[in-house]
Amino acid sequence: MFQKREGGTKTRLRPIIRTALTALVIGILTLAFNIPPVESSERTSAAIFTSGFESGDYSEWTENATDGGATLVVVSDVAHHGSYSSEATFTAPWQGAWSGIYDLSANPVYVRWYARFNALPGNGQAFTLIESIDSNDYSIWDLDIWRGEGGTIGIWFYRTRPSISDHYYPHNFEVNMWYCFEVKFYLHASFGEYRVYLNGLEVIALTGLNTSGSAWKGIKVGRGSGFLSNLTTWTDCVKVADAYIGPEVIPGDIDGDHDVDAYDLYLFARAFGSSVEDPTYEPKADLDGDSDVDANDLNRFSANYGKTIE
Numbered sequence: 446m447f448q449k450r451e452g453g454t455k456t457r458l459r460p461i462i463r464t465a466l467t468a469l470v471i472g473i474l475t476l477a478f479n480i481p482p483v484e485s486s487e488r489t490s491a492a493i494f495t496s497g498f499e500s501g502d503y504s505e506w507t508e509n510a511t512d513g514g515a516t517l518v519v520v521s522d523v524a525h526h527g528s529y530s531s532e533a534t535f536t537a538p539w540q541g542a543w544s545g546i547y548d549l550s551a552n553p554v555y556v557r558w559y560a561r562f563n564a565l566p567g568n569g570q571a572f573t574l575i576e577s578i579d580s581n582d583y584s585i586w587d588l589d590i591w592r593g594e595g596g597t598i599g600i601w602f603y604r605t606r607p608s609i610s611d612h613y614y615p616h617n618f619e620v621n622m623w624y625c626f627e628v629k630f631y632l633h634a635s636f637g638e639y640r641v642y643l644n645g646l647e648v649i650a651l652t653g654l655n656t657s658g659s660a661w662k663g664i665k666v667g668r669g670s671g672f673l674s675n676l677t678t679w680t681d682c683v684k685v686a687d688a689y690i691g692p693e694v695i696p697g698d699i700d701g702d703h704d705v706d707a708y709d710l711y712l713f714a715r716a717f718g719s720s721v722e723d724p725t726y727e728p729k730a731d732l733d734g735d736s737d738v739d740a741n742d743l744n745r746f747s748a749n750y751g752k753t754i755e
């Protein structure tokens with residue numbers, strides 16, 4: 446019994462070393478030849494709109510507008526993913542700057558985007574990152590970064606159907622960090638829903654509502670300075686879909702730190718040759734999801750070696 450186990454371990458050792466070396470060599474080659482990264486994986490939801498501003502402009506959007514002296518521009522010095530993001534700069538309170546995508550339809554609809562900001566609201570202040578509108582251009586919901594009079598900072602989710610109400614989720618936001626937001630809206634006469642997700646976690650859930658009325662039409666990202674007189678916000682990786690989207694992931698990022706690097710290779714190699722029933726099996730190394738970690742997974746891992754998000 447003991448010998449059998451020992452023998453099994455030995456026969457696994459060589460493929461592991463070979464695998465590690467192969468992946469490392471491919472990784473080095475990838476870096477050496479500076480092979481451009483490809484898009485990170487898409488979840489199984491059906492996307493009805495996607496924009497990471499990678500065209501370098503707003504050509505994917507229906508409308509781009511500013512008011513009150515704000516500016517809106519696609520920039521290349523800050524991006525969550527790829528080379529570009531959208532930057533809105535506000536110099537006074539109640540300015541607006543937005544990219545709008547309209548004439549969409551889905552029910553339920555999920556809107557996922559990444560946002561970053563260089564200032565935080567003072568006590569009792571807020572600014573708006575996104576607004577969702579109906580077919581009459583009325584707001585259905587918007588999402589703000591807010592700070593209460595007591596100093597608590599967080600999400601302020603403001604909805605208008607079936608009636609106006611606001612909902613708060615405290616979170617210690619920091620400047621110049623990317624955050625993944627997602628909102629679900631479900632239009633229904635008795636089972637209507639709003640759900641808000643922050644970095645892949647559901648933080649607000651409003652269910653069993655009558656949200657019927659005019660239909661959802663689209664979103665405006667960037668949006669407004671609220672109370673703030675000096676604010677820049679960035680938007681990237683916008684996706685609208687008919688099912689939950691979640692944060693961007695790179696297959697092969699086993700430790701979940703937004704890159705596929707030598708430590709992921711170590712974790713991948715440790716799981717190589719395993720099947721789902723083995724203690725060494727690691728689901729995040731099973732890149733094709735067929736319950737083992739084999740050469741097919743190695744090919745996928747190697748293709749992503751050296752990639753990062755942000």
Ligand SMILES: [Ca+2]
Nearest residue numbers: 497526527529
């Ligand atoms: Ca981008």
Ligand SMILES: [Ca+2]
Nearest residue numbers: 698702704705
């Ligand atoms: Ca990693």
Ligand SMILES: [Ca+2]
Nearest residue numbers: 731735737738
């Ligand atoms: Ca597999």
